[in-house]
Amino acid sequence: MLHLPTMPVAIYAVGDIHGRFDLYQRLEQQIIEDAAAIDGLKLLILLGDIVDRSAGVSGLIDHLLAPDPVGVQRVTLCGNHDDMMCRFLDDPAGHRAWLDCGGAETLASYGLHLGEARTPTKTLKHQLTTSIPPGHRDFLMGLPLSLTVGDYVFAHASYDLDKPDARQDAQTLMWGNPALADRAKSKRILIHGHVIEDEPPIRPNRISIDMGAYKTGILTAVRLLAGERGPAFLSTKP
Template structure:
């Protein structure tokens, strides 16, 4: 049985954008631990790196007997060159025995806001959205301040961005909770219980607030780049700044075993560290 069917969604408050008003932002809970879980840091449009890392993960998972779960920790798009191609890949099913869950990061959130609200596009474009638009063949003119009138913006995006990509982005959950680990893009607000985290806590929060603190579950996140996968008392940061460093990282999590980091780079063979 695919473990996705056992992931139980819990809804947060409704979103406020016009097209999202009837959708609920979701949190997923799995009450049994997969045989092996992999958490992948911020990809930022580097499909080349993710394709290599996913192949490495799939080969590694074959050594385990039971279901494998791959969790992408958000910020899959923007800044890098191939966001559209990455989304094309992520909407296809993974191999049998593997479940892949993609979490919403702040860059996915900005993209969705730009799709729904033309006046919100400028900030997103200057924070890496220009590269995402280029991957769809859209090249806004910086000389005009990246401004679009509403009609032109909607027509351009409607023609270039598939509905399947829009639906995929809107349906991304905010977090996944397993018995021993909790996964979200930006970690949690340590002043709230895990079950009480807001959308902004989970995708826009400050992971440095987790340093030196313990929690009921270990928090696995990205959002703020670090030189290498960082292991703290209560948290693991998997974002190694792929769009700058050319290094995309993941961690392998197995119940009652040590956490094992994995990474790929743009120019060297693919080691399992």
């Protein structure tokens, strides 16, 4: 879990990408152009689920491993699909269910097409080792689960806003029900993805920005400015 004591001049948080590298490139360019008019360091947070469901995963991770845009610092959080991929890479025999949750498309982005036949575990481990770059594995394995910045909390799925950061559990952060934040007495605000919305709703304690990019073509980011409470949105929506 990450923590920043003070708010940067601007934060941009992006919802679930699910391998739509094409959409992310468009949205990131919008963010860079928007951020150019704001002096100071800007933070760009990806809220997890960067893998699965689409074939652009390997290209997306290559891009995220490249240097950050000038004046913008990227932080990628871990979503439940990213976690499932990590577990599969560690133990493919015990986590084959991931393949039916979008994992097959992820492996296809690395040139791996398992087909209908059940690939022997030893063979599959060798294919994974030779096809997925070590840097991609290290990147996924090292993703933080959450980030707090002032009164804002960023996590893929949910967060108990009434508990201190040290008492949050990984299951809630990656898999939990975002509506947990609706019952909070805290004034903190959760920024999350995980649950697909038609539009990014603004609730008293949370903002949801998963627009189902992999099937709708709409990838959304929320912009938060220091000293301003109200958010703004950027999107690939036509």
